[in-house]
Amino acid sequence: MLQRQTLFQTRSQTRLAVACAAGAAALWASMPPLEWSWLVWIAPWGWLAASGRFFLSSASSASGPLSDSFHAQQTVRWWNRPGLWVWFSAWAFWLAELYWLLLPHWAGVFGWLALSLYLTVYIWAWAVLCGWMVHRWKVPLPVAAAVLWWAGEVIRARFLGGFTLASPAYALYAHLPAVQLAELVGQHGVSTWVIATSALGYWALQALWQRRPRQALFRLVLAALLLGGGWGYGHWRLKNWSADSLPPWKVALIQSSFDTVFGQSRQRILQMHRQCEQLTQAALAADPSVQLVLWPETMFTPPMQWLRPYPELLAPGFLDQLAQVHALAPRRWMILGVHGVEFLEPPGKGPVPLHRYNTAVLVNPQGALVARYHKMEPIMFGEYIPLGEVFPWLYRLAPMDQGLEPGRQPAVFPLQGVSAVPNICYESILPQVVRYQVNWAVARARRDRLPPVGMIVNLTNSGWFWGSSELKLHLISHVFRAVETRRPVLVAANTGISALVNAQGRIVRQGPRRKATFLIVQVQPRAENTVY
Numbered sequence: 001m002l003q004r005q006t007l008f009q010t011r012s013q014t015r016l017a018v019a020c021a022a023g024a025a026a027l028w029a030s031m032p033p034l035e036w037s038w039l040v041w042i043a044p045w046g047w048l049a050a051s052g053r054f055f056l057s058s059a060s061s062a063s064g065p066l067s068d069s070f071h072a073q074q075t076v077r078w079w080n081r082p083g084l085w086v087w088f089s090a091w092a093f094w095l096a097e098l099y100w101l102l103l104p105h106w107a108g109v110f111g112w113l114a115l116s117l118y119l120t121v122y123i124w125a126w127a128v129l130c131g132w133m134v135h136r137w138k139v140p141l142p143v144a145a146a147v148l149w150w151a152g153e154v155i156r157a158r159f160l161g162g163f164t165l166a167s168p169a170y171a172l173y174a175h176l177p178a179v180q181l182a183e184l185v186g187q188h189g190v191s192t193w194v195i196a197t198s199a200l201g202y203w204a205l206q207a208l209w210q211r212r213p214r215q216a217l218f219r220l221v222l223a224a225l226l227l228g229g230g231w232g233y234g235h236w237r238l239k240n241w242s243a244d245s246l247p248p249w250k251v252a253l254i255q256s257s258f259d260t261v262f263g264q265s266r267q268r269i270l271q272m273h274r275q276c277e278q279l280t281q282a283a284l285a286a287d288p289s290v291q292l293v294l295w296p297e298t299m300f301t302p303p304m305q306w307l308r309p310y311p312e313l314l315a316p317g318f319l320d321q322l323a324q325v326h327a328l329a330p331r332r333w334m335i336l337g338v339h340g341v342e343f344l345e346p347p348g349k350g351p352v353p354l355h356r357y358n359t360a361v362l363v364n365p366q367g368a369l370v371a372r373y374h375k376m377e378p379i380m381f382g383e384y385i386p387l388g389e390v391f392p393w394l395y396r397l398a399p400m401d402q403g404l405e406p407g408r409q410p411a412v413f414p415l416q417g418v419s420a421v422p423n424i425c426y427e428s429i430l431p432q433v434v435r436y437q438v439n440w441a442v443a444r445a446r447r448d449r450l451p452p453v454g455m456i457v458n459l460t461n462s463g464w465f466w467g468s469s470e471l472k473l474h475l476i477s478h479v480f481r482a483v484e485t486r487r488p489v490l491v492a493a494n495t496g497i498s499a500l501v502n503a504q505g506r507i508v509r510q511g512p513r514r515k516a517t518f519l520i521v522q523v524q525p526r527a528e529n530t531v532y
Contacts, residue, residue, distance in 0.1 A: 013081050016053065019046035020089035028096050030171035032472035040171035040194055045202045046089065047123065048145065051130035053082035083128065090123035091116060097166050100468035104260060119163065122152045141203050142222075146196035153188040161377060162430045165473045168194040173476040177234025179505045182483040183530040184233075187431050190480070197227045238504060246418050246454045246525040251490055252283035252290045255498040256299055257516040260463035272494075273301045275516055280328050283518040290520065292333045292415065294492035297358065297425055297461040300325070303339035304359060304372075307346060319369075326367040333415055334363040335422065337459040337492075340374060342405070355405035360422045360459050362413040371414070374407030375424040377433055412441040418454040418525045419445050421487075428458045429477040431484060435532065438485045442527075454525025456481060460493035467514040471497045479505045486528040490521070503528070 023046030030040040094116035101112040126148050133144035157164050169190035172178040181190050200223035207216035256275045258268070276299045284290055300322075305315040313319060318338075326334060340357030358375035413420040421441045427433050434456065441453045458478065462471050475497045478489040483505040491499045499510040500521040509521050 013085075016046075016050055016082060017085045017089075019049050020085040021046070021092070023047055024089040024093040027168075028093050030168075031097065031166050032469040032476075035171070035174070037171045037175065040168050041198050041201065043168075044145070044195060044198045045205075047086050047127045048130065048141065048199060048202045050082040050086045051127040051145075052134065052141075053131070083124065086127045087120060087124050091120040093123075094119045100465040100470040103466045103468060104464045115163070118160070119156070122156055126152050141206075142196050142199040145199035146192050149195040150188055150192040153191055157188070157430055157432060161379065162433070164429050164431065165470075165477070167191045169480065170473065170476050173479045173505075176238060176505060177231045179479060179483050180234035180237045181230050182480050182505070183237075183486060183532055186435075186484050186532045187480040189532075193226070193230050197223055197230075200226060241504065242528075244503075244524050244526050246452065246527060248522050248524050249292055249415075249418070249455075250287065250290050251292045251294065251500075251521050251523055252280070252287070253490060253492045253498040253500070253511070253519040253521060254279045254283065254293065254295050254299075255492065255496055255511045255515070255517050255519065256296055256494045257496075257514050258463050258494060259466050259514070260461060260494075269301050272299050276300070277325060277328060279516060279518045280325075283520060284329055284332075286518075287520045290329075290332060292335070293329050294457060294459065294490060295334070295336045296492045296494040296498075297337035297360075297459040298339055299461075299494060300336045300338040303341050304361065305341045305343065307343045308355075322363065322369065323367055326363055330367075331365045333365060335413065335420070335457055335459070335492075336361050336363065337424070337461070340372070357407065358404055358424055360411075360424060360457075362422075371411060373411035373413070373422045373424075375404070375427065376407040376410065376437075377427045377430060378404040378406055379426050410437040410440040412444050412450060412453060413457070414445070414450040417451050419451045420490075421453055421456045423456065423458050425458075425460045426474075428460075428481055428489075429474065431480065434481045435484060438487065452525075452527040454487060454527045455523060456485065456487050456489045458489060458491045458493075460491060461495075462493050462497070463495045465495075467495060471495070471513055475499055475501075475507070475510065479507065484530065484532045486530050487526055488523050490523060 023043050026039040027043035029036045030043060095112070098112055098116055101108045101115065129148050130141065130144045133139040133148070134141050153164065153167060156162070164187065167187060169187050172190065172194070179190065181193060185192070200219055204216045204219035204223060207219055254276050256272055256279065258272050258275070276295050280293055283293070302315060302317050302321060304313060304318050306313050325336070338359050338361055340359035342355040342357065344354060358378070360373045361369055362371040364370045411422055413422055419441065421437050423434060423437055438453065438456070445451065445453050460474065462474060465471060475491070478491055478499065478501045482489045482501045482503055486503045488503050489501040491497070491501070496511050496513040496515070498519055500508045500519070500523055502508050502524065503526040509519055511517055511519050
């Protein structure tokens, strides 16, 4: 009898381990580069099966396609094998998904391991708490799975700087009806919709395994209604799309191509700047009707310098270079990515305390600098080290001598007849940040009687990731920001992927990876409020 029980235990644990590993593989395959999006609907099933094994108290609570009578008589704790299968399979998913963190520098291995472990905690905690709510509080599995996943994504987007790449919603970016839900519930809501539908499907399969066909049919109908309702709303929204009232703009997106390395030489920095100049000339020669030119993040040199609290610039070389660049695009607006340096006291002999910023500037058709924006959300370990200001020696362990100072507020860039909201690099992966930036800009435009806010511009340097799948993940984030705010997104990215995403979330045009080029796009601004 003991041998039979041991055999049952071994077989069940093996099935559970395989299911968790298969689910992690399915979730990875649903994301770039494979983009087998249909797999996202079944990817959570292995982890849902494991969630039912953490807190078992009766035979009924253990029944399911991966259960047996032996385990129904046990009390399985979260630290036993089901928890390990969830942990290691989720960790394997994040290790595979975040491999691009290893590319820019050998020290990236520490960030790769740390971030993957941190993100694994969310999936593991989701599975554990699902089991707790179902078996202790008798909450229906789909309800528990949906509520907990939503809570996890909201926390993940805000804690430690925020990270939302590779959420389940990303797998559906190419399915326009599905992403329209983001105007109601945001990216987190779309992911929750996916998890709830998947959990209902697993719940139906569980009832079928237990030979309860009527209950299985009822649960399957619920899953179909939830799936069809979300898809149906998207079709209805696209069919009833209202006309745009703002005039279109012709924009040149400049895409330089330099893989980023730490400790870049002055010569390499100048080469980046000159390549953008050459691409600007080529773009305007190809289409002289261009009204706005966008350069990628930090491609302009020299840095912009000023003394706190005075906004006047200290380095005349910056203005001279700005005039030379604008001479390449006379009578046109330009948005450029620059380095910002704020001195805390007048420069003199010896070290001077200063703040460094990642900045975007707006240049009007007359060549004057009329607005600036400092990046509000620097990237942890890429642009600053936590506690680095308290313990400066931490920067001696990293390939950077000082962290970036976060900007204090959003900005609005007033153009002719329309205003734009700027953001820089990874700020676009954080739904709450872009929503705040747009709401702030709309309020400021109304107060100052500026043109309506009709588009979002993102300046990015993706040279850190050497043409990897990170570039596509970052592009997908713009799809959701466009739908959430109902404003088109323009992206100018070093090494790619530069793109235009319209207000419906459609990628209208995108550039190649790791190729210096330019895109001439016609963007249709839109100023619409959404529920989100």
